[in-house]
Amino acid sequence: MPVIYHSAGQTFHLYNPYYSYIIKLLPDGTPGQLYFGPPLTHRENFDSLLELRDRPLQVNCSPAWSCFSLDSVKLEYPCAGTTDFRRTALEAALPDGSRTLEPRYLRHEITPGKPPLPGLPATYVEEGSEADTLSLLLLDEPTGLQITLRYTVFANHAALARSVCVQNTGAAPLTLTRAMSFCLDLPESDYQWMEFIGGWGKERTPVLRDLAPGVTSIESVQGCSSAQENPFAILKRKETTEFAGEALGFSLVYSGNFLLQAQVDSWDNTRILGGIHPEGFGWVLYPGDTFTTPEAVLAYTQSGLNDLSQTYHALYRSRLARGEWRDKPRPVLLNSWEAFYMDFDQEDLLRLARSAAQLGVELFVLDDGWFGHRRDDDHASLGDWFPNSKKLPGGIAALSAEVHRLGMLFGLWFEPEMVNEDSDLYRAHPDWVVQTPGRMRGVGRNQYVLDFSRQEVVDNLYGQMEQVLAQGKVDYVKWDMNRCITQPYSAALPPHRQGEFYHRYILGVYSLYERLTHRFPHILFESCASGGNRFDPGMLYYAPQAWCSDNTDAVARLQIQYGTSYCYPLSSMGSHVSVCPNHQVFRTTPLETRFGVAIFGAFGYELDVTKLPDQQREEIKQQIAFFKEHRSLLQFGAFYRLKSPFAGNIAGWMVVSPDKTKAIAGEYKILTQANAPYRRLKLAGLDPHALYAVNGENPRYGDELMQAGLVTTDSTSGRSGQPEPAQGDFSCRLFYLEAE
Numbered sequence: 150m151p152v153i154y155h156s157a158g159q160t161f162h163l164y165n166p167y168y169s170y171i172i173k174l175l176p177d178g179t180p181g182q183l184y185f186g187p188p189l190t191h192r193e194n195f196d197s198l199l200e201l202r203d204r205p206l207q208v209n210c211s212p213a214w215s216c217f218s219l220d221s222v223k224l225e226y227p228c229a230g231t232t233d234f235r236r237t238a239l240e241a242a243l244p245d246g247s248r249t250l251e252p253r254y255l256r257h258e259i260t261p262g263k264p265p266l267p268g269l270p271a272t273y274v275e276e277g278s279e280a281d282t283l284s285l286l287l288l289d290e291p292t293g294l295q296i297t298l299r300y301t302v303f304a305n306h307a308a309l310a311r312s313v314c315v316q317n318t319g320a321a322p323l324t325l326t327r328a329m330s331f332c333l334d335l336p337e338s339d340y341q342w343m344e345f346i347g348g349w350g351k352e353r354t355p356v357l358r359d360l361a362p363g364v365t366s367i368e369s370v371q372g373c374s375s376a377q378e379n380p381f382a383i384l385k386r387k388e389t390t391e392f393a394g395e396a397l398g399f400s401l402v403y404s405g406n407f408l409l410q411a412q413v414d415s416w417d418n419t420r421i422l423g424g425i426h427p428e429g430f431g432w433v434l435y436p437g438d439t440f441t442t443p444e445a446v447l448a449y450t451q452s453g454l455n456d457l458s459q460t461y462h463a464l465y466r467s468r469l470a471r472g473e474w475r476d477k478p479r480p481v482l483l484n485s486w487e488a489f490y491m492d493f494d495q496e497d498l499l500r501l502a503r504s505a506a507q508l509g510v511e512l513f514v515l516d517d518g519w520f521g522h523r524r525d526d527d528h529a530s531l532g533d534w535f536p537n538s539k540k541l542p543g544g545i546a547a548l549s550a551e552v553h554r555l556g557m558l559f560g561l562w563f564e565p566e567m568v569n570e571d572s573d574l575y576r577a578h579p580d581w582v583v584q585t586p587g588r589m590r591g592v593g594r595n596q597y598v599l600d601f602s603r604q605e606v607v608d609n610l611y612g613q614m615e616q617v618l619a620q621g622k623v624d625y626v627k628w629d630m631n632r633c634i635t636q637p638y639s640a641a642l643p644p645h646r647q648g649e650f651y652h653r654y655i656l657g658v659y660s661l662y663e664r665l666t667h668r669f670p671h672i673l674f675e676s677c678a679s680g681g682n683r684f685d686p687g688m689l690y691y692a693p694q695a696w697c698s699d700n701t702d703a704v705a706r707l708q709i710q711y712g713t714s715y716c717y718p719l720s721s722m723g724s725h726v727s728v729c730p731n732h733q734v735f736r737t738t739p740l741e742t743r744f745g746v747a748i749f750g751a752f753g754y755e756l757d758v759t760k761l762p763d764q765q766r767e768e769i770k771q772q773i774a775f776f777k778e779h780r781s782l783l784q785f786g787a788f789y790r791l792k793s794p795f796a797g798n799i800a801g802w803m804v805v806s807p808d809k810t811k812a813i814a815g816e817y818k819i820l821t822q823a824n825a826p827y828r829r830l831k832l833a834g835l836d837p838h839a840l841y842a843v844n845g846e847n848p849r850y851g852d853e854l855m856q857a858g859l860v861t862t863d864s865t866s867g868r869s870g871q872p873e874p875a876q877g878d879f880s881c882r883l884f885y886l887e888a889e
């Protein structure tokens with residue numbers, strides 16, 4: 150049983166082979182945090198870890214306790230208005246206008262398995278034995294607000310899932326103004342905070358800073374999780390590397406406005422809080438109503454950042470992603486976007502499809518431009534999800550039938566949440582657009598956001614999409630989202646409930662995903678938001694892959710995929726070979742490098758292959774054959790970051806099969822130097838005693854490959870007498886290892 154309760158010490162010990170997490174009820178019944186770290190031998194109580202002290206300027210909970218202030222203890226779910234002056238997890242506007250909440254222990258339940266979160270994405274289990282869940286019920290007596298803190302301990306993952314459910318069991322309505330998914334108080338502050346920042350075309354760049362007194366935070370208030378800051382952060386020790394040392398991960402399974410923050414207090418405690426961003430948030434709870442926060446997944450390691458990432462990869466790949474495609478090999482796709490943009494007709498598409506089929510492509514994806522009366526540029530037709538009769542006289546059904554006849558699956562692009570002013574949908578329902586009455590109406594990419602907090606809007610989009618998907622025999626959907634929310638307001642909500650808009654919007658998005666994935670379980674969904682503007686675990690629950698970035702340049706992608714890999718598995722990162730000069734950065738890179746980067750992701754092509762010289766088409770044929778041979782290793786293997794593309798001229802990464810008999814490593818050189826230094830790529834994750842052939846020759850033991858490394862020195866460093874592969878700028882070498 151990974152959750153034990155001892156009533157004498159009122160202590161909960163949550164543990165698995167990777168960590169212990171210890172909660173103790175404090176003298177007033179508030180749950181306190183005693184420990185989160187490597188597994189501890191179980192004891193009936195861990196009171197030795199509880200410090201109740203009389204600190205200067207401290208305000209004690211009551212005259213009865215001279216040494217007990219919530220400000221100087223570690224807490225599980227701190228609330229507003231108490232003796233704790235740090236940032237809090239829960240605040241509500243109460244019927245009498247006050248904001249103080251003092252929830253105390255009521256009861257608890259320990260159950261096998263993990264209950265779902267209603268309407269929200271969350272990790273799950275398939276057998277009760279995979280996890281235990283502690284539900285800790287607290288009650289704020291004066292209001293009747295009942296708060297359930299949920300903790301799920303997985304038996305086989307170094308992860309702890311948390312969420313909170315707040316129920317109004319009182320007689321009067323109240324408004325939640327802050328309801329975070331978790332709080333974690335740590336007794337130290339000598340950590341580095343690692344966050345993943347960026348923007349369009351440069352998503353998820355890791356940034357490190359030392360924690361300092363005060364608040365460090367990342368957030369989004371754009372209505373989506375955003376390319377600027379991803380809902381994921383790591384706390385690591387200064388000395389922690391990719392391969393050793395302590396680190397904690399904090400990941401929010403959520404796609405809307407979020408806040409993740411660390412606060413260091415004056416006694417060097419660190420408080421981590423995460424959840425829905427409180428800015429503009431207000432959720433009215435009438436008597437009997439319940440509010441459930443999104444899930445947060447915490448992870449712990451003593452073995453470095455690769456190990457922490459592998460915890461998220463394994464959990465998110467197998468117990469967050471769902472559906473038929475979770476465990477199925479992903480098809481090699483070809484997407485029409487960079488080939489044609491919106492300028493195509495059926496003949497163009499079929500010419501491309503025929504050519505793609507000859508190369509071994511398995512899924513042909515028709516991107517933007519196929520629908521409505523005039524989708525020839527981005528000014529019109531969003532909202533009108535019927536095929537454009539000029540471009541596709543036979544509709545989607547005829548096109549998909551032809552693609553299927555060529556032996557490929559057929560995929561289609563949608564942007565369900567958006568509308569253009571020039572569309573039948575807008576003309577019929579101008580009031581469905583998100584806008585604040587009497588204010589300016591922001592416009593991005595000539596489009597407006599549909600109010601997905603309204604059931605009738607979601608129903609309309611479901612009806613339109615269902616028809617196309619059912620009639621057209623579609624196997625894959627790319628769900629795009631190309632502008633953020635401004636002037637937030639829903640015409641369907643009363644004034645006092647406008648604070649619910651952002652969260653209701655994202656619940657509407659989730660509900661449409663839920664209905665479509667349920668109706669079409671065979672369809673592979675890929676989420677997208679101008680590339681990586683909504684790349685988060687919430688989306689992965691519905692769509693097991695996401696378009697990583699609109700930037701398809703191989704050199705830029707090295708950084709983007711490397712940064713993304715800190716939390717997200719390779720199987721989730723849509724990643725394509727595109728044409729050169731590249732359309733985003735205008736760089737020309739070798740085809741083999743573009744391939745060598747893109748196969749470390751959900752792999753495909755995005756270019757007009759009919760225009761390539763025969764020799765490149767032949768190269769692509771061989772690339773696809775190589776990928777098909779090794780795709781299960783790439784999709785399900787353990788991923789290791791070896792050399793950071795942010796740190797120097799050389800980058801490297803690899804995947805290792807679960808049984809360690811196979812591996813593929815990629816080494817990438819940005820610029821060639823004359824008289825270059827000697828170079829080695831130290832591999833990881835291999836069986837030290839197994840003998841591995843490297844690209845079919847010269848077998849070496851795993852320990853040599855990991856401790857001494859592969860010699861990869863450039864031929865520009867001396868006259869070797871032999872031409873070597875991977876010469877020149879932006880070059881790549883792939884090493885395939887197989888144990889004898």
Ligand code: DGJ
Binds near residue numbers: 629631
């Ligand atoms: C943005 C996406 O990221 C692109 O891949 C493409 O689908 C365009 N939108 C289409 O408008």
